[in-house]
Amino acid sequence: MPDYVSAFHGERHRFADLREVLAKASPRRSGDELAGLAAASDAQRVAARSVLADLPLRVFLDEPLVPYETDEVTRLILDTHDAAGFAALAHLTVGGFRDWLLSYEATPERLAELARAITPEMAAAASKLMRNQDLISVASRCRVTTAFRNTQGLAGRLGSRLQPNHPTDDLRGIAAATLDGLLYGTGDAVIGVNPASDNVTNCIALLEMLDGLRQRHDIPTQTCVLTHVTNAIEIMRRGAPVDLVFQSVAGTEAANTGFGVNLGLLREARDAALSLRRGTVGDNVMYFETGQGAALSAGAHHGIDQQTVEARAYAVARAFEPLLVNTVVGFIGPEYLFDGKQIIRAGLEDHFCGKLLGLPMGCDVCYTNHAEADQDDMDTLMTLLTVAGVTFLIAVPGSDDVMLNYQSASFHDMLYLRSQLRVRAAPEFEAWLERMEMTDRAGRIRQLEPRTARLLAGPADAPA
Amino acid sequence: MPPPDPWERLRAATRARIGLGRVGDALPLKALLEFQLAHARARDAVHAPLDTGAIADAIRPAPSVIVTSAAPDRPSYLRRPDLGRMLDPASRAALAGHETAAGYDLVFVIADGLSPIAVRHHAVKLLRACVTRLAGWSLAPAVIATQARVALGDEIGECLGARMCAVLIGERPGLSVADSLGVYLTHAPCIGRRDSERNCISNIHANGLSYEVAAELLAWLMTEARHRKLTGVGLKDDRGAILSERGHDRLE
Numbered sequence: 001m002p003d004y005v006s007a008f009h010g011e012r013h014r015f016a017d018l019r020e021v022l023a024k025a026s027p028r029r030s031g032d033e034l035a036g037l038a039a040a041s042d043a044q045r046v047a048a049r050s051v052l053a054d055l056p057l058r059v060f061l062d063e064p065l066v067p068y069e070t071d072e073v074t075r076l077i078l079d080t081h082d083a084a085g086f087a088a089l090a091h092l093t094v095g096g097f098r099d100w101l102l103s104y105e106a107t108p109e110r111l112a113e114l115a116r117a118i119t120p121e122m123a124a125a126a127s128k129l130m131r132n133q134d135l136i137s138v139a140s141r142c143r144v145t146t147a148f149r150n151t152q153g154l155a156g157r158l159g160s161r162l163q164p165n166h167p168t169d170d171l172r173g174i175a176a177a178t179l180d181g182l183l184y185g186t187g188d189a190v191i192g193v194n195p196a197s198d199n200v201t202n203c204i205a206l207l208e209m210l211d212g213l214r215q216r217h218d219i220p221t222q223t224c225v226l227t228h229v230t231n232a233i234e235i236m237r238r239g240a241p242v243d244l245v246f247q248s249v250a251g252t253e254a255a256n257t258g259f260g261v262n263l264g265l266l267r268e269a270r271d272a273a274l275s276l277r278r279g280t281v282g283d284n285v286m287y288f289e290t291g292q293g294a295a296l297s298a299g300a301h302h303g304i305d306q307q308t309v310e311a312r313a314y315a316v317a318r319a320f321e322p323l324l325v326n327t328v329v330g331f332i333g334p335e336y337l338f339d340g341k342q343i344i345r346a347g348l349e350d351h352f353c354g355k356l357l358g359l360p361m362g363c364d365v366c367y368t369n370h371a372e373a374d375q376d377d378m379d380t381l382m383t384l385l386t387v388a389g390v391t392f393l394i395a396v397p398g399s400d401d402v403m404l405n406y407q408s409a410s411f412h413d414m415l416y417l418r419s420q421l422r423v424r425a426a427p428e429f430e431a432w433l434e435r436m437e438m439t440d441r442a443g444r445i446r447q448l449e450p451r452t453a454r455l456l457a458g459p460a461d462a463p464a
Numbered sequence: 465m466p467p468p469d470p471w472e473r474l475r476a477a478t479r480a481r482i483g484l485g486r487v488g489d490a491l492p493l494k495a496l497l498e499f500q501l502a503h504a505r506a507r508d509a510v511h512a513p514l515d516t517g518a519i520a521d522a523i524r525p526a527p528s529v530i531v532t533s534a535a536p537d538r539p540s541y542l543r544r545p546d547l548g549r550m551l552d553p554a555s556r557a558a559l560a561g562h563e564t565a566a567g568y569d570l571v572f573v574i575a576d577g578l579s580p581i582a583v584r585h586h587a588v589k590l591l592r593a594c595v596t597r598l599a600g601w602s603l604a605p606a607v608i609a610t611q612a613r614v615a616l617g618d619e620i621g622e623c624l625g626a627r628m629c630a631v632l633i634g635e636r637p638g639l640s641v642a643d644s645l646g647v648y649l650t651h652a653p654c655i656g657r658r659d660s661e662r663n664c665i666s667n668i669h670a671n672g673l674s675y676e677v678a679a680e681l682l683a684w685l686m687t688e689a690r691h692r693k694l695t696g697v698g699l700k701d702d703r704g705a706i707l708s709e710r711g712h713d714r715l716e
Contacts, residue, residue, distance in 0.1 A: 030543045166478055173478030180474075180482035334542045369506035369637050370542055370578055375499075398481025398491070398499060405638030407503070415489035447486050456470050 053095030115358030147282020159392030251312025293336030340377030579634030621653025
């Protein structure tokens with residue numbers, strides 16, 4: 001049992017266990033304060049970091065934060081750990097691991113080889129010893145590509161999820177928002193609707209409308225209705241067009257139980273989606289969302305800080321080879337991430353941990369109206385994430401999600417990021433935009449008069 | 465005659481901000497300012513204090529008690545939902561003075577929640593529409609609560625000896641609606657009730673559910689709850705009206 005005592009610069013601090021070291025080493029955030037886990041002072045926070053830095057990296061293999069016997073996420077993490085790959089890291093402390101990640105030795109190839117040797121707790125621990133620029137630097141070297149009807153995650157690319165939600169799932173309203181987004185060249189990652197009603201018949205109507213739109217214009221993208229995995233299984237059983245199976249996941253078995261899922265159920269859903277063989281350039285059929293605070297709000301965090309338990313959710317996700325994963329970083333509210341500063345930090349941490357673990361990590365850059373955040377904070381986060389090589393971002397019309405009542409990035413924001421940071425949509429999708437005469441010679445999205453856009457020729461009348 | 469703008473027809477199908485146009489890659493200034501105004505209104509709705517005296521005056525001659533949660537101010541309320549679910553000691557004492565031997569059939573709690581503006585606009589009118597449908601019920605004094613979450617009604621109901629509690633509370637403001645009111649009904653309120661033990665009616669505002677429709681539904685739920693001795697997932701609205709189980713997510 002390691003000793004969790006710090007005498008950093010003459011101040012003595014003692015920590016009860018590994019969970020306390022991790023929690024107190026975390027940057028200040030309201031969710032850890034709410035859980036009673038946060039450092040009592042800034043000095044104690046730094047002391048915890050100094051203790052964490054000196055721990056051997058393998059402590060996370062020897063001392064599971066949630067018992068192996070009672071938690072299937074812990075079992076998944078340890079049973080699928082790449083012990084042979086870990087041999088290259090086994091001599092390191094957590095601090096040494098952080099330094100190695102930042103060294104020139106940590107090339108994209110080396111990081112990809114080591115992804116399965118790194119556990120979520122190792123990634124989270126290293127992140128606590130990193131500044132924002134460190135999180136960006138390392139994440140930008142992690143390359144994760146996935147594919148379904150197009151390829152996500154290639155260098156120099158930024159995907160976008162077109163999120164055309166409507167408060168009553170009105171098919172015309174959702175089609176209108178989808179067309180709006182397509183005219184900005186968004187939607188290569190997925191055209192994904194959060195249904196207002198989880199009713200299976202309703203979800204099938206949405207899927208059929210989106211699939212019809214996709215087929216009519218031969219769009220090389222995938223569609224998704226973000227309903228519970230058990231609904232997706234039923235929807236597939238009824239023969240409706242399911243490209244991607246969606247599920248929210250969390251980092252402990254108990255929190256996943258709160259979501260009504262377990263690993264077996266996710267496996268069953270993935271098998272069903274694979275059997276449909278709807279992908280053309282790849283067969284990554286899963287889409288997961290996560291977010292700091294989910295485990296605590298379910299009372300299922302086991303005394304672990306919210307960032308570390310969030311990283312454990314990525315172990316769940318990577319077991320199912322997803323096309324897309326994103327953290328919904330500011331959605332849960334100020335009791336978990338209080339303001340723009342906390343949301344920005346959490347977004348960068350989640351992206352870093354996800355990428356390091358080998359996930360196609362995206363982000364819903366977002367906030368609610370009771371958080372201390374605004375569009376300026378979102379501009380900062382989306383710019384930083386794109387510099388960090390984020391796989392995709394979520395975009396809604398004019399940043400205003402009229403169903404979920406929060407603010408996300410906009411279609412305009414995707415244009416800004418492409419111009420400013422020279423990133424592009426997935427190659428297959430980009431070729432489609434050219435075929436549709438939606439791009440100019442410089443590759444920018446043309447500002448089309450609605451009546452001249454080929455996309456608007458019919459679909460406005462399509463869903464009756 | 466110029467050809468019709470296709471966005472006109474599409475806009476009729478959704479409140480979403482579609483067809484905004486562009487200046488380069490950016491949002492045109494008019495759309496930017498409209499967004500900023502909507503966000504400002506939503507934030508103002510969260511932070512505006514509830515004028516509890518005005519609510520008490522508006523419901524007179526019916527009696528009322530003004531209480532506050534253990535969250536001392538708005539920043540604490542936003543950071544610590546647990547404090548918003550507990551009464552402060554002085555408020556607990558104030559409620560104890562209203563206990564009666566027979567107890568009450570029902571207590572209405574008017575709670576600021578995340579939109580005091582919603583309470584100011586809709587709570588009293590909704591309360592009146594409900595009370596006229598509850599002839600024969602013994603009503604506790606209405607409790608007006610600030611820095612309050614839904615579950616504060618559990619402790620209030622317990623203190624007063626009420627057999628049922630209806631919390632009228634401001635819902636989390638969105639850009640399109642900043643003054644939406646929700647109602648949470650809990651049978652046998654006591655500390656520790658789970659959210660699955662409540663029924664919710666949400667989206668009560670000028671363009672949402674009307675006072676009359678909401679009051680009719682609430683009165684039906686109350687009658688059923690008294691009869692079946694429960695609220696929550698075991699009490700579905702089998703009249704086929706709107707009963708949102710998602711309302712709680714939006715609020716908390």
